[in-house]
Amino acid sequence: MPEFVTIPALLNLHHTDRVLCDTREGLENVTRDQRAAEDHLAKLDDELSRMERELREILAKIAAEELETDVKLQHIEKMRTALNETKTTKDYSAILVQISAEKALVAELEGKTEVLMANKQDLEKAIETHKEKRRMGADNLAALRASSAAKVAELNHRIEELLAARVEAVAKVPAEALKHYERIAQRHPGEVMAPVEFEEGDLENIACGGCFMGLNREDVNLLRGRDEIRRCRSCGRILYFARITTSDAKSTAK
Ligand SMILES: [Zn+2]
Known part of the structure; x- marks a missing residue:
């Protein structure tokens, strides 16, 4: 009977990763409302920027039109002065026609x-309303952050501890097995290992505890006899016998 090192070391790592995943999920849940509120606030900010940009454009247009109007009015004044200095009726009429044309343009x-x-007034009103909405959004976010701050700090601390424990667990796993483990972890985070499931005395129905597809009896025999990893042909998870799990891992690794 070979000495089993690989699977127990992997199970230890697996156990740490499961708890790590659960803890991260817990953190995710705590901060979910907060992130939704942050997204909402960011959208309100974008919208506010858009409205303020539009307002600046309107103001620039108004300024340009007022300038153009002033220029035209000054020109009309000049023409009025010229009107008094005309010598012929023909010139007089010509200037009058020009004045009335420019007045129409003005x-x-x-x-x-x-x-x-x-438009400017409507937009200014809309901006005020929007700013009020934004203020409420910011208040809501601040309240959420305040209420979850302690929980978030606690979970972050726990995650740091688990990451340190993970470094220790990783150090005990043989290099080749670790490579497999990390690759599977990318696909099944926290669920790299799957127990071999069968009823005692019914070796015809053996299944992978991860994907529940059937396993060969050969797989099981190899797993029993060698200190190396066997993977489920369907889902790729690393198989183990629940009986060789550590009591720690057994309680969480299912
Ligand atoms: Zn499987």
Whole structure:
């Protein structure tokens, strides 16, 4: 009977990883509402930036139109002065026509500016409402953070401890087996190992405890006889006999 080193060392690592996964999941749950509130707040911020950008564009347009109106009004004034200095009726009429044309343009510009001013007022009101919404979102997030801070700190501390324990567990696993383990862990985090499941005396129905697909009796025999890893052909998990688990691992590794 060979001395079994590999599977017990792997099971020890497996046990640590399971607890680590559960703890991380716990942290995930605690911070889920918080992250949702953070996302919500980020969206409100984006929307606020968009609205403020739009407001700046409107203000720039208004300024440009007001400038254009001023220029036109000044020109109209000049033409009025010129009107008094005309010598012929023909020149007089020509300038009058030009003045009335420019006045029409000014009226058109003023109409446009009025529309923009109305848009600006609506947008300013919307921004105020939006800022209020954002304030409520920030308050909600602060409250969530305050209520979960202690729990988050505790879970983070636990995770640090588990990561240290994991380093120790990893050191005990033979290099080749560890390579397999870490590769499977990427696909089945915290569930790399699966117990071989069968009823005592019914060796026709042997199954992988991870995916529940049937296993060969040959797999089981090899697993019994050698200190090396056997993997489920269906899911790739590393198989073990529950009877050679440590009592620690047995309680959590199922
Ligand atoms: Zn399997």
